[in-house]
Amino acid sequence: MSSYETYNRIFKLGMQSALEYRMDLIFSLLSAFFPIMIQYFIWSAVYADNPDQAYFGYSYHEMIMYTIFAAFTTRIVMTHVEHEMALDIKDGHLNRYLVRPINYFSYRFFNLIGQKMFFNCLMVCAIFAVLICYSIYNGTPMKLERFLLFLAAVILAFILNMLISYAIAAIAFWLSEISYFFEMTGLFVIIISGGMFPVDIFGPWVNAMLDYSPFKLTIYFAANVVSGRLAREEIIAGIGMQGLWIISMYILSRILWRIGMKRYLGLGG
Amino acid sequence: MEIIAVKELSKSFEYYTKELGVRNSIKNLLFRKTLIKEAVRDISFRIDQGEFVAFLGPNGAGKTTTLKMLSGILHPTSGSVSVMGYNPSERKNEFKRKFAIVMGQKSQLWWDLPAIESILLNKYIYQVEDVAYRKSLDELTELLQVHHVMNVQVRRLSLGERMKLELIASLIHKPQLLFLDEPTIGLDIETQKKVRDFLKYYNEQHKTTIVLTSHYMKDIEDLCSRLILISDGQLIYDGNLKEMNGAMNQTKVIKLKFTERVKLEQLQTYAGIRHAEDYQATLEIPKEQVNAVSRELLARLPIEDILIEDIPVEEMIVSMYQRKRAQ
Structure with a gap:
């Protein structure tokens, strides 16, 4: 018997428990549309005077497409799992994982994939539908390749974001009142990841700084892959960068958790 | 093992x-x-x-x-x-x-x-x-x-x-x-x-x-x-x-029920009265005196029922905690 079976089981349990809450699922689907509506009206107002003008390098259509794709992608990659992990640390629920022969991170990871599986598939379908509508509306053929690259990018973005959450959650080893901290970091991470609007808005200086962080590689990158703003070479390079950041964040979060765990176990530190 | x-x-x-x-x-x-x-x-x-x-x-x-x-x-x-x-x-x-x-x-x-x-x-x-x-x-x-x-x-x-x-x-x-x-x-x-x-x-x-x-x-x-x-x-x-x-409990509890009203003064010759009211009383007596005291009680007082017990474990434990704190 291998640990594969264990984590497969955890994955399935995550899926089952997500499906237990049908209304919750419906609401979370609906709530994905509201930000899109708001953004649609804002950008329509911004572009109203000069429909042909490009702001921040985006034409009106591009901006709307970005908004739609970014909203869906945000829903896919943002997990809020840092809240659950922080509560595990704060309330001592971590104990029940420590005493069993399982790895906490893997447990959480497979559970999360299970929980998000159904919802994320729906979101990907929604994006696919938008792409089809867009190509019909424009009379341009849809590029399947771009969609497949998007799938790869969004899966990596999900993993990368999960690792960012995992690293952030380690803060709970030191701070016990962390709910506002996560509220703050949650919103902040969404903004600098391009979940609200393209990161280009912040200007070249901030962008250059963000190039040295993993955030742009989550929502901003995936949304631009699917919207067609990036050339194939840029996409491949971006996916490579995602891979590198995944490895670095994995190492960083492991180190943070190791130090935090020593504190949790009462080793001082 | x-x-x-x-x-x-x-x-x-x-x-x-x-x-x-x-x-x-x-x-x-x-x-x-x-x-x-x-x-x-x-x-x-x-x-x-x-x-x-x-x-x-x-x-x-x-x-x-x-x-x-x-x-x-x-x-x-x-x-x-x-x-x-x-x-x-x-x-x-x-x-x-x-x-x-x-x-x-x-x-x-x-x-x-x-x-x-x-x-x-x-x-x-x-x-x-x-x-x-x-x-x-x-x-x-x-x-x-x-x-x-x-x-x-x-x-x-x-x-x-x-x-x-x-x-x-x-x-x-x-x-x-x-x-x-x-x-x-x-x-x-x-x-x-x-x-x-x-x-x-x-x-x-x-x-x-x-x-x-x-x-x-x-x-x-x-x-x-x-x-x-x-x-x-x-x-x-x-x-x-x-x-x-055995080790901790050097005393026993004697519970008495009387057929008629017994005044407190009648009991006061005994140390360790825990509780006494008209028709009943509870005494705590050192182990070695239990026999003598109970014989005397039976002879002197209008007793309906007599019960000799160990101190309940809970009480014993509480007193052990208290002793520990006092140290």
């Missing part, structure tokens, strides 16, 4: 205090004076295989802290712990497969799913073979009579049912050693009894070593051949419950 060996075990925590009022809260925001609490101080004991041992002590005495050190959740500040030949704080998987811990107030069951899902997950986590799994599951569900709730979402179950399922989930891999942290807390009397009967049977049948913490005297009297008493982080008694009676 020795299964747990603890030597000069200590654990201290840092904490801080806050005086009353907003001003002190602000002061605390900027500056906190850390204090050290010694939760466990210099405890040593050994437990053999198959024993059923109770950890007893007031809230905050260090029982749970000790259990946590035994199961590898906490690192000791000093001293040594050996459990089944392992050092728990290394948290080796091999070690984890040999024991289980049930924390009364912290569930390992998936809240939104039927318990059978969590139990099956533990089968995989602990790598239990199919045949052994089937056998354990059948035995445990039979003993605890929970067939009918196996497929109900955990959050819809009563506390008692949840506790039973928690026990099944913890025992599915047949651990050699089971830690129970207040397993009967909050349960009704009938369920408490069922859980107790189960534990007793399981311990006898499978020779599983069980270490239990509880506040309920009944748990301990019914189940545990051995008692480890902890107060203020220190071990104050380790031994047989009945022997404790």
